Amino acid sequence: MASGPSTYTPSNGFMRWLDARLPIVRFANDNLLSFPTPKNLNYAYTFGAILFYCLVIQIVTGIVLAMHFIPNSALAFGSVEYIMRDVNYGWLIRYIHMNGASFFFIAVYVHIFRGIYYGSYKAPREILWILGVIIFLLMCATGFLGYTLPWSQMSLWGANVITNLLGALLGQDFTQWLWGGYSVDNPTLQRFFSLHYLLPFVILGVSVLHVWALHHVGNNNPTGIEPKGPQDTVPLMPYYTTKYYFVIALFTIAFAAVVFYAPNLFGHVDHYVEGNPLKTPAHIAPEWYLAAFYAMLRAIDFNFILDSKVLGVLVMVGAIGILFLVPWLDTSKVRSARYRPVFWWCFWIFVADYAVLSWAGLQPAGVVLFQTGVGEDGNPVGFSITHLSQIGTIYYFGFFLLIMPLLGLFETPRPLPDSIATAVLAKKKGGAAAPAGAASAPETRV
Amino acid sequence: MSAATHDEATRRDFLYVFSGAAAGVGVAVTAWPFIDQMNPSAATQALATTEVPLAPIAEGQQITVMWQGKPTWVRRRTAAEIEQVRAMSNSELKDPQPDQERVKKPEWLVVIGICTHLGCIPNRDNAGQPGGYLCACHGSVYDASGRILRGPAPLNLAVPPYEFVSDTLIRIG
Numbered sequence: 113m114a115s116g117p118s119t120y121t122p123s124n125g126f127m128r129w130l131d132a133r134l135p136i137v138r139f140a141n142d143n144l145l146s147f148p149t150p151k152n153l154n155y156a157y158t159f160g161a162i163l164f165y166c167l168v169i170q171i172v173t174g175i176v177l178a179m180h181f182i183p184n185s186a187l188a189f190g191s192v193e194y195i196m197r198d199v200n201y202g203w204l205i206r207y208i209h210m211n212g213a214s215f216f217f218i219a220v221y222v223h224i225f226r227g228i229y230y231g232s233y234k235a236p237r238e239i240l241w242i243l244g245v246i247i248f249l250l251m252c253a254t255g256f257l258g259y260t261l262p263w264s265q266m267s268l269w270g271a272n273v274i275t276n277l278l279g280a281l282l283g284q285d286f287t288q289w290l291w292g293g294y295s296v297d298n299p300t301l302q303r304f305f306s307l308h309y310l311l312p313f314v315i316l317g318v319s320v321l322h323v324w325a326l327h328h329v330g331n332n333n334p335t336g337i338e339p340k341g342p343q344d345t346v347p348l349m350p351y352y353t354t355k356y357y358f359v360i361a362l363f364t365i366a367f368a369a370v371v372f373y374a375p376n377l378f379g380h381v382d383h384y385v386e387g388n389p390l391k392t393p394a395h396i397a398p399e400w401y402l403a404a405f406y407a408m409l410r411a412i413d414f415n416f417i418l419d420s421k422v423l424g425v426l427v428m429v430g431a432i433g434i435l436f437l438v439p440w441l442d443t444s445k446v447r448s449a450r451y452r453p454v455f456w457w458c459f460w461i462f463v464a465d466y467a468v469l470s471w472a473g474l475q476p477a478g479v480v481l482f483q484t485g486v487g488e489d490g491n492p493v494g495f496s497i498t499h500l501s502q503i504g505t506i507y508y509f510g511f512f513l514l515i516m517p518l519l520g521l522f523e524t525p526r527p528l529p530d531s532i533a534t535a536v537l538a539k540k541k542g543g544a545a546a547p548a549g550a551a552s553a554p555e556t557r558v
Numbered sequence: 559m560s561a562a563t564h565d566e567a568t569r570r571d572f573l574y575v576f577s578g579a580a581a582g583v584g585v586a587v588t589a590w591p592f593i594d595q596m597n598p599s600a601a602t603q604a605l606a607t608t609e610v611p612l613a614p615i616a617e618g619q620q621i622t623v624m625w626q627g628k629p630t631w632v633r634r635r636t637a638a639e640i641e642q643v644r645a646m647s648n649s650e651l652k653d654p655q656p657d658q659e660r661v662k663k664p665e666w667l668v669v670i671g672i673c674t675h676l677g678c679i680p681n682r683d684n685a686g687q688p689g690g691y692l693c694a695c696h697g698s699v700y701d702a703s704g705r706i707l708r709g710p711a712p713l714n715l716a717v718p719p720y721e722f723v724s725d726t727l728i729r730i731g
Contacts, residue, residue, distance in 0.1 A: 269678065273695070276677040289593075293602045295627035303596065390622060390629050392678040394694045410696060410710075419712050421675060477696050 119146045143327055148345035149352055150333035152536050156230075157331065159223040160323075161356040162363050166216040167319065171312050173209040181261065183305035185298040188263035189386040207375040213255050214378040215367050217401035220248060228438075229459055231447030232332040238439040240325040243318055245435045250315045252402060252432070257308035259399055263301060266380050268387030269396050271296045271304070277409070280425045295389065335535045336447025337528060344532040395476045403473030404466055405431055408508065410477050411501035427505065434512045441512055443520030451526040455519055462511045469504040472497050607731030609723070612666070620682065622671060625730045629679055630718060632728070633667040635702060639689045640664045643703040650707070653714045657703040660717055668720050668728065669704040675711035691715075 120141040122128040131138055180199050182191040195202035224244070227233060233241035260271040275296060279287035292299030330339065339345045346352075370377055378400055382393045398406045405428050412424035434441075449456045475497045484494035529535035608625040610632050615621055620633035640657070648654040661667055673680050678695035686692035686699030687707055693700075698709030705714040720730040 272677040276675075280676075289597050291598075292596055293598045293627055297602075297627050299599070299602065389624075389627065390679065392693075392695060396678065396695055413710050420710050421712050424710070 118142050143323075144353075145347065145349040147327060147348040148339070148342070149331055149348050150339050150344060150532050151346045151351075152333050152335060152532050153331060153352065153355075154334055155355070155359060156222065156226040157333075158352075158356055158359040159219050159226065160326075162219045162360060163216070163223060164319070165360055165363070166212060166219055167312065167315060169212050170209065170216060171316070173205050173212060174309070174312065176205050177209055178309060181305075183261070183302050185263055185301050185387075188261060188301060192262045204371070207371045211367065211370050211375060211378065213258060213399070214401065215363070215370075216251065217255070219363070220251060221401075224248065225463055228462075229449045230332055230334060231336055231442065231444070231449070233439045234442065234447050235439070236329045237325075237332060240322065240329065241439055242436055243322040243325055245432070247315055247318050247322060248435070249432060250311055250318065252405075254308060254311040254315065255399060255401065257304045257311065260301065260304050261308060262383065263387045265382040265385045265387055265391075265393045266396070267383070268296060268389065269392055270398060271300065273396060275300075277425050277428070280421050281429075297389075332447065333532060334448060334450060335529060335532055336451070337532060337535075340531045397474050400470060400474060403471070404469035404504075404508075405473070407469045407473035407497075407501040408505045410473070411498060411505045413498055431505075431508060434509070438512065438516070441516040443517050444523065444525070445520070446525040446528065451528055452519070452523060453526065454523045455515075458511060458515045458519065461507065465504050465507045465511070469501065469508065472501045472504060607729055609727060609729050611727050613726045617665075623730070625670070625718060629671040630730060631667070631669055631671045631704075633669075633702075634665055635667055639702040642689060643701050643705070646701065646703075646705075652706045652708075653712065655705060655714055657705075660703050660705070660714070662720075662722060666728070667702070667704065668718065668730065669715040670718055671715065673698055673711055674706065674713040674715065675709070680715075 118138055118141075120131075120138040122131045122137070127137060130136075177195065180191065180195045180202065182188055192206070195206050197203075199205075227241065227244070256270070256274060260267040272295075275287055275290055278290065288294060290300070291297065292303060333339075380397055385393075397403070408431050409424045409428040412420055412427050414420055416423060418426070444452060444455065446452055449459050477497060479497045480492045480494045481497065481500065482495040483492045485492075487493045529538065606626060608623055608630070610621075610623050612632070612634075615632065615634045617634050618636050618639075620631055622629050622631055624630065643657045646657075648656075657664075660669075671679050673693040673695065675693065675696055675698050678693050680691035680693040680698065680700060682690075683692035684690070686697075687701050689702040690707070691700040691704070692698075693709065693711065696710050698711035699707045700711075700715055701707055703714075704717070706712070718730050720728050723729050
């Protein structure tokens with residue numbers, strides 16, 4: 113799994129005996145301890161570890177919550193309140209799980225944007241990137257399924273909107289099959305619970321493949337140049353494990369601050385109203401982490417060849433689907449945005465665009481931002497959330513379909529350093545230059 | 559494959575293809591119960607009809623009943639509302655259908671109260687169309703016949719199958 117020859121030597125007779133039968137300690141040593149990592153990885157490269165940490169938190173709290181939750185449309189809402197009020201520390205465990213999802217997505221967005229910034233999807237890391245997109249899709253599905261379980265107004269109507277989206281593409285028979293009835297009801301809740309329990313373990317499985325692919329090709333790094341020898345790398349332990357512990361501590365502080373002081377920061381009040389199939393809330397909002405895709409769905413309020421409804425769904429599905437093609441859409445041979453002056457700007461506008469779309473997805477449809485007049489019906493007209501979402505959607509797709517392919521042809525990149533080591537030393541100019549290779553392989557001195 | 563050196567199909571090729579096909583059929587047959595179990599169960603299908611007495615509904619009033627878990631509206635329209643929806647021309651409609659085809663008796667409108675966009679429940683709201691419906695989720699506007707006028711919804715509100723058992727009782731389903 114790890115690139116490069118194994119550095120493990122069993123320390124005693126039992127370890128030699130075990131190593132000949134199941135080389136699990138060798139495997140752990142090669143992948144978690146001596147794995148060679150580019151020496152210039154910055155803090156943006158710690159989010160993979162944070163994501164594993166989040167997954168473990170979600171699985172542990174989720175298993176515990178499943179011991180108290182009742183997946184029945186008549187009892188689910190009550191059982192969540194029972195967890196909050198009566199189960200020992202139930203409030204804490206639920207708030208961790210609920211906000212854990214948000215922090216999981218904060219981390220995954222940093223991780224994905226990091227990958228785009230440093231061109232980490234380029235050869236030979238296409239499979240690594242695609243596995244990551246699959247994990248992101250599974251996370252979106254798991255987050256959505258979990259959102260429906262408390263059977264609140266938001267749960268019920270969120271489930272309605274999303275299943276009808278799939279129905280728009282796949283037909284009424286499909287939605288009835290998905291619902292197990294003629295509407296979102298108890299059979300739907302029970303199967304969503306079952307799948308919400310299953311998918312995190314699928315995520316775990318795909319994550320193992322993701323790390324396998326990573327350890328086969330090795331990390332990308334901020335220069336985007338492959339390590340050229342031992343002078344460019346350091347072993348994972350202790351150099352990056354220490355970095356991981358530090359950022360995980362910071363991440364946990366922020367996480368704990370939300371769990372204890374603002375546990376409903378990411379939530380919506382209608383999530384505390386029991387689901388009522390006879391009354392739609394005035395405004396259905398998805399969780400913030402899916403809001404950008406929801407904004408793109410709502411941006412399509414016109415027919416173009418296809419009906420607006422089908423087109424909107426295709427745009428939304430395409431927004432994630434296009435990520436699979438990124439390794440082939442970006443034609444630039446330079447990986448890192450550090451050496452791509454135009455791409456650098458396009459990237460940061462893309463990040464801002466995504467933030468604006470996410471914000472727009474949380475606002476009620478049709479809200480007018482800049483009023484220019486009054487319509488026949490007496491309502492204000494002007495530049496609305498829908499218009500903002502349309503501009504955002506155009507840039508989102510333009511970034512992938514125009515900027516990525518064309519920039520590689522027209523942009524003049526900055527000169528690349530010869531190697532990671534020279535880039536690191538150039539940065540340190542002025543200070544005492546370390547003798548080359550001095551700290552690159554300390555494990556050989558142990 | 560062992561048959562790589564032969565141009566023509568061998569007995570072994572046949573056995574590979576045959577056993578592969580047999581296994582494929584076996585997997586498909588076995589998978590079906592696991593797929594079909596997700597379809598509406600017999601208990602769900604059994605709740606397929608709903609009877610609604612009409613006598614208590616006053617003119618201009620609308621009640622909501624549940625049919626197959628879906629909110630279904632039974633509305634007793636006023637003469638003015640009937641006149642208004644019948645005066646509407648096809649060119650004003652996204653999903654053209656005369657009101658006559660949508661009701662069995664002009665006075666009684668029976669439609670499924672689920673927005674054909676993404677399944678929210680529209681409200682009776684004069685803001686969009688006098689006597690009509692407005693879906694708060696994404697702003698679709700329907701008239702007093704449940705026909706889509708504006709907004710993202712592509713179709714008119716669905717008319718469920720129903721029949722007049724007597725003048726004062728309908729059976730939906």
